[in-house]
Amino acid sequence: MKTIKHVERLQQLHNLIQMECTGSPGQIANRLRISERTVYYLIEQLKDYEAQIGYDRSRRTYFYKDDFILEVNFSICIGTHDQVTEILEGSYFKNSTGRVFDRNSF
Incomplete structure (x- = not known):
């Protein structure tokens, strides 16, 4: 069941990045009820899947630089x-x- 939970968290993070309303890594951690370290791990995993992810400091959100689909x-x-x-x-x-x-x- 840990794998399913991990995939669900990855999907939740993907949705937040797609909507460009993630907040800071700390805010993501609070929202998803995970550690900030896990947030960074999930972001790195998306990057391993070739997602081009950026962070806009003024809007305090992660975003996709190019289209990215997670299925x-x-x-x-x-x-x-x-x-x-x-x-x-x-x-x-x-x-x-x-x-x-x-x-x-x-």
């Missing part, structure tokens, strides 16, 4: 060596209202 895909399979059953597959992302969208709903 999460997942699959859960169970089984034995000779038989595997996929029990859950899909992708989702949350928009700024927090509503979860399934990839097939478009």
